[in-house]
Amino acid sequence: MRKPCCDKQDTNKGAWSKQEDQKLIEYIRKHGEGCWRKLPQAAGLLRCGKSCRLRWINYLRPDLKRGNFTEDEEDLIIKLHALLGNRWSLIAGRLPGRTDNEVKNYWNSHLRKKLINRGIDPNNHRVSHSFPRLQDSQNSASAASSGFKTQPKVEQHLAKPNADYEQVSDAASSLENDPCGLLPDLNLDVTVTVPASSSIANVEEKRKDNGSNLLRGLDLNPPSTLLLFQ
DNA sequence: AACGTGAGCAACCGCGGCTTA
């Protein structure tokens, strides 16, 4: 049998130092990503491989954008969350240079509140009486101050008060259980194909057999050609 | 100026599925 992943008593925890970052960057620059278990020892780091992977993916990767999310990115996150639910890695996969952790944090700290302020339940993207909407004047003011050019299409279509649409467990299931066509105007223009062996959908289907029905057979194109909504 | 509070974010934890010995 294999050795345990790492000796926890011999590993550092908490914030990474610049020296540690540098070691990790140097090592991956030379050897590339992969084999996270061996990496810490090979790179001279007293860290768990898991921790190294997280640090690299979320912070050190050279292709990371960092900085504020654009309005387009915000809109896309909201729409993808309505479609996919809390599948942050999938959502981040549609946002070049963004990580699942970053998207998740941004959702929890900013976007959730925005939706709540508009009387939309962020869990299912439906108008909810338990999230009292601001008056229109306040709403537009808050939208303007919070960076939205106009009301996103999602809200325009979802902000129809109708108690029948409430109380659904999560966004993904709400879409699946949408007999009334709550989201008719989202125009989910996705290509339905037999998944290619290399497609994201295929990989995801292999990984997450539970609850990935939404993705089954969806050929998720690269971000630049994504046509989820119009 | 000092303290309290809340927001934002980096990092950790635990779990599930896959891989491998």
Add this chain to the structure above:
DNA sequence: ATAAGCCGCGGTTGCTCACGT
């Protein structure tokens, strides 16, 4: 065939900083 390690994910925690009193 099976048990245990590996990997990646989502949820949660805890630290830091900005802001208000």
